[in-house]
Amino acid sequence: xxxxxxxxxxxxxxxxxxxxxxxxxxxxxxxxxxxxxxxxxxxxxxxxxxxxxxxxxxxxxxxxxxxxxxxxxxxxxxxxxxxxxxxxxxxxxxxxxxxxxxxxxxxxxxxxxxxxxxxxxxxxxxxxxxxxxxxxxxxxxxxxxxxxxxxxxxxxxxxxxxxxxxxxxxxxxxxxxxxxxxxxxxxxxxxxxxxxxxxxxxxxxxxxxxxxxxxxxxxxxxxxxxxxxxxxxxxxxxxxxxxxxxxxxxxxxxxxxxxxxxxxxxxxxxxxxxxxxxxxxxxxxxxxxxxxxxxxxxxxxxxxxxxxxxxxxxxxxxxxxxxxxxxxxxxxxxxxxxxxxxxxxxxxxxxxxxxxxxxxxxxxxxxxxxxxxxxxxxxxxxxxxxxxxxxxxxxxxxxxxxxxxxxxxxxxxxxxxxxxxxxxxxxxxxxxxxxxxxxxxxxxxxxxxxxxxxxxxxxxxxxxxxxxxxxxxxxxxxxxxxxxxxxxxxxxxxxxxxxxxxxxxxxxxxxxxxxxxxxxxxxxxxxxxxxxxxxxxxxxxxxxxxxxxxxxxxxxxxxxxxxxxxxxxxxxxxxxxxxxxxxxxxxxx
Amino acid sequence: xxxxxxxxxxxxxxxxxxxxxxxxxxxxxxxxxxxxxxxxxxxxxxxxxxxxxxxxxxxxxxxxxxxxxxxxxxxxxxxxxxxxxxxxxxxxxxxxxxxxxxxxxxxxxxxxxxxxxxxxxxxxxxxxxxxxxxxxxxxxxxxxxxxxxxxxxxxxxxxxxxxxxxxxxxxxxxxxxxxxxxxxxxxxxxxxxxxxxxxxxxxxxxxxxxxxxxxxxxxxxxxxxxxxxxxxxxxxxxxxxxxxxxxxxxxxxxxxxxxxxxxxxxxxxxxxxxxxxxxxxxxxxxxxxxxxxxxxxxxxxxxxxxxxxxxxxxxxxxxxxxxxxxxxxx
Numbered sequence: 001x002x003x004x005x006x007x008x009x010x011x012x013x014x015x016x017x018x019x020x021x022x023x024x025x026x027x028x029x030x031x032x033x034x035x036x037x038x039x040x041x042x043x044x045x046x047x048x049x050x051x052x053x054x055x056x057x058x059x060x061x062x063x064x065x066x067x068x069x070x071x072x073x074x075x076x077x078x079x080x081x082x083x084x085x086x087x088x089x090x091x092x093x094x095x096x097x098x099x100x101x102x103x104x105x106x107x108x109x110x111x112x113x114x115x116x117x118x119x120x121x122x123x124x125x126x127x128x129x130x131x132x133x134x135x136x137x138x139x140x141x142x143x144x145x146x147x148x149x150x151x152x153x154x155x156x157x158x159x160x161x162x163x164x165x166x167x168x169x170x171x172x173x174x175x176x177x178x179x180x181x182x183x184x185x186x187x188x189x190x191x192x193x194x195x196x197x198x199x200x201x202x203x204x205x206x207x208x209x210x211x212x213x214x215x216x217x218x219x220x221x222x223x224x225x226x227x228x229x230x231x232x233x234x235x236x237x238x239x240x241x242x243x244x245x246x247x248x249x250x251x252x253x254x255x256x257x258x259x260x261x262x263x264x265x266x267x268x269x270x271x272x273x274x275x276x277x278x279x280x281x282x283x284x285x286x287x288x289x290x291x292x293x294x295x296x297x298x299x300x301x302x303x304x305x306x307x308x309x310x311x312x313x314x315x316x317x318x319x320x321x322x323x324x325x326x327x328x329x330x331x332x333x334x335x336x337x338x339x340x341x342x343x344x345x346x347x348x349x350x351x352x353x354x355x356x357x358x359x360x361x362x363x364x365x366x367x368x369x370x371x372x373x374x375x376x377x378x379x380x381x382x383x384x385x386x387x388x389x390x391x392x393x394x395x396x397x398x399x400x401x402x403x404x405x406x407x408x409x410x411x412x413x414x415x416x417x418x419x420x421x422x423x424x425x426x427x428x429x430x431x432x433x434x435x436x437x438x439x440x441x442x443x444x445x446x447x448x449x450x451x452x453x454x455x456x457x458x459x460x461x462x463x464x465x466x467x468x469x470x471x472x473x474x475x476x477x478x479x480x481x482x483x484x485x486x487x488x489x490x491x492x493x494x495x496x497x498x499x500x501x502x503x504x505x506x507x508x509x510x511x512x513x514x515x516x517x518x519x520x521x522x523x524x525x526x527x528x529x530x531x532x533x534x535x536x537x538x539x540x541x542x543x544x545x546x547x548x549x550x551x552x553x554x555x556x557x558x559x560x561x562x563x564x565x566x567x568x569x570x571x572x573x574x575x576x577x578x579x580x581x582x583x584x585x586x587x588x589x
Numbered sequence: 590x591x592x593x594x595x596x597x598x599x600x601x602x603x604x605x606x607x608x609x610x611x612x613x614x615x616x617x618x619x620x621x622x623x624x625x626x627x628x629x630x631x632x633x634x635x636x637x638x639x640x641x642x643x644x645x646x647x648x649x650x651x652x653x654x655x656x657x658x659x660x661x662x663x664x665x666x667x668x669x670x671x672x673x674x675x676x677x678x679x680x681x682x683x684x685x686x687x688x689x690x691x692x693x694x695x696x697x698x699x700x701x702x703x704x705x706x707x708x709x710x711x712x713x714x715x716x717x718x719x720x721x722x723x724x725x726x727x728x729x730x731x732x733x734x735x736x737x738x739x740x741x742x743x744x745x746x747x748x749x750x751x752x753x754x755x756x757x758x759x760x761x762x763x764x765x766x767x768x769x770x771x772x773x774x775x776x777x778x779x780x781x782x783x784x785x786x787x788x789x790x791x792x793x794x795x796x797x798x799x800x801x802x803x804x805x806x807x808x809x810x811x812x813x814x815x816x817x818x819x820x821x822x823x824x825x826x827x828x829x830x831x832x833x834x835x836x837x838x839x840x841x842x843x844x845x846x847x848x849x850x851x852x853x854x855x856x857x858x859x860x861x862x863x864x865x866x867x868x869x870x871x872x873x874x875x876x877x878x879x880x881x882x883x884x885x886x887x888x889x890x891x892x893x894x895x896x897x898x899x900x901x902x903x904x905x906x907x908x909x910x911x912x913x914x915x916x917x918x919x
Binding site (some may be wrong): 104108110115149186192241259261281283284287289290293296298368460461462463465466469480501519 | 612618635638639640641642646647651653654655656658660692693694695758762763766767770773774775776777778781828861862863864866870874
């Protein structure tokens with residue numbers, strides 16, 4: 001039996017140590033699984049029920065007593081400007097601050113630098129990137145209202161929006177933008193991948209980026225959160241360390257309490273129209289159960305990333321909120337060491353893929369059969385989803401046939417390789433996403449049916465890159481986000497390059513895919529040629545299997561009845577709070 | 590108990606404070622050394638690459654690459670031999686410098702001080718509520734041993750003490766926040782947001798306090814001195830307040846002292862669940878992100894809290910109980 005802390009601890013709700021362990025497991029549970037607590041609640045026993053009623057009675061008594069004694073000790077409203085406080089609307093409950101949009105999500109504010117927290121600044125519209133992304137991932141104006149690329153693809157000019165001002169009142173100039181862009185060139189920011197020769201200002205409002213070689217994906221990198229432009233006064237004298245966050249977006253930060261809370265208010269110096277929602281509060285809530293209960297109680301307007309069990313429950317009884325969801329360009333997949341003697345043969349990799357029951361995993365663990373991956377990209381990424389005629393599926397007989405073709409033979413219920421050695425594999429995974437260890441054990445059972453014993457090693461997210469570097473990795477189960485920048489091309493080009501990548505291919509290279517991705521990266525292809533290159537790369541990956549896709553991801557958001565006009569962004573770039581509005585006749589919460 | 594020992598006590602008592610304070614100070618030093626070294630060793634021996642883990646803590650693991658890990662390794666000198674790193678940490682701690690968080694880059698002391706305030710608020714409120722509920726219940730049940738209240742209390746104590754804090758917390762959230770809509774589910778900034786987490790900690794505490802109070806009072810009332818007080822004409826209430834309460838206070842104090850551990854342990858679970866920005870929450874995160882200075886700082890903080898709490902309990906016991914001699918107080 002493999003060591004599997006996530007699974008063993010889930011079966012042992014009685015011990016505080018196990019609870020603490022699970023806390024650690026689920027801290028980053030962007031798409032969490034049913035934990036013992038939610039299971040325990042849905043199947044409540046009589047003993048628990050008596051306990052519950054007793055404790056709630058005592059709780060009610062104590063709460064009443066202490067409410068009168070202590071009153072509401074803590075408030076955080078001092079930051080809300082008068083204009084916001086005046087904006088009461090009907091139906092607001094006493095618990096939710098009227099006029100303040102309450103957001104809850106699992107992400108913590110780790111630090112102030114854009115590389116660490118840029119996605120917060122972008123999502124909450126505090127700061128802007130030079131370019132924005134349309135839903136199809138194509139670039140559109142952001143802080144730069146116009147841009148042009150020279151014919152040789154080496155000189156990029158960006159004209160900054162004339163009315164743009166930072167939250168300290170200063171104008172957004174090219175010189176000011178240079179500081180942020182140069183800071184964003186330091187690894188691990190994605191911009192460090194671009195072959196940038198120089199970034200200079202040409203006049204007050206024009207930024208010129210000179211490339212060493214053509215690199216079309218620059219437009220995508222300049223939409224990434226680590227390249228947000230902050231005011232020069234945000235940085236310390238070293239030009240890198242961020243001391244406060246002054247962006248140019250419609251909202252400015254009014255209170256920042258890392259790692260948990262961030263509050264913004266509308267910046268009245270912004271050059272856009274006044275939005276309907278003028279005050280926002282984000283709260284980091286690590287536990288999926290807590291977020292689900294906040295949604296059920298109507299105590300947050302937008303609750304991001306709900307776990308499958310909570311989604312199922314909210315669907316049955318939506319309570320005070322409605323569910324919205326969008327498929328993300330994030331893929332749960334197996335990374336294979338194609339340099340390993342057993343996995344070098346394409347037929348073995350295909351056999352491993354053919355014995356996976358993806359629908360079963362999606363149904364039982366993710367609770368949504370449609371999330372079973374038929375190829376690398378989900379249909380919501382139309383440029384990369386090929387709607388292939390040969391989708392990934394399960395076929396054990398074919399899998400066994402392929403292993404025989406590879407020279408393996410069965411002996412007493414298990415496989416021996418061509419040299420007669422018994423085959424057994426190890427899959428490494430990590431609990432940052434709580435479903436990964438569970439899916440790993442499901443895969444273990446499915447491969448046992450094929451006749452290959454597999455050990456599941458649950459460690460931390462550093463184990464897979466480590467195994468990649470020292471060559472010890474056989475299989476790794478991970479979730480890869482291909483939309484860190486809106487266009488997945490640079491990520492894919494790096495992941496499937498000849499030398500491979502930590503979260504990409506290992507010991508595998510196929511020039512057909514590599515060349516196609518490199519050409520896409522360089523740019524300058526006609527639409528038709530670009531589409532053809534994408535098809536070619538995806539087709540090679542689908543049949544050669546340097547990675548084996550298992551499932552896709554869906555972002556679930558619970559939205560309260562107080563807000564309307566909510567749009568979900570599959571790139572998780574921008575919540576578009578300035579497009580939301582308060583519901584005209586919101587029901588009493 | 591002889592009259593001599595009671596009269597002799599004030600003389601000896603003056604000399605009892607010094608050794609106790611010294612002993613506790615020594616404990617704090619030993620604890621700092623042990624906790625620091627142990628958490629250092631544990632963080633180093635955890636499997637996986639530390640630089641990758643820290644980079645993942647900083648930038649999210651989607652952005653983590655070899656380059657990011659190498660950059661972190663260089664910046665923090667992680668490939669330095671561990672004895673050197675340990676010596677460095679000892680030197681820093683000796684100068685009361687807890688270092689800088691590897692993940693956020695903020696001074697550990699700065700981060701911990703705000704977390705410490707949040708945890709103290711929570712445990713203070715829990716202790717207050719526990720005493721407020723537990724003491725009266727205990728007194729009432731002690732006055733009628735075997736009565737309805739006594740039996741109910743025993744049953745309730747068993748139930749509450751055997752339910753893990755995690756489950757209590759979720760049940761409270763469902764009952765108080767979702768169904769009744771009285772209190773916020775989570776969030777320290779919300780009005781009354783501290784109530785549910787401190788209640789979660791207070792319920793088991795109150796149950797325990799009630800049981801211990803009842804038991805202690807019962808044995809105090811069975812003492813000959815109590816019988817004598819009644820015989821000499823004091824009413825039940827007078828005898829209880831003037832004589833039995835003081836006797837019963839000692840085991841109760843000792844119990845509350847031990848509960849500090851439970852509070853600290855419970856805080857780890859409860860703080861995570863209620864998104865409460867306290868030390869327990871910070872510790873879990875630090876472990877997760879291999880943030881060694883934060884682990885050491887948070888563990889040290891919790892340890893010192895425990896010792897200080899015990900110091901208060903010891904002092905109270907010294908003040909309450911004039912009989913004890915130096916040797917016995919250990």
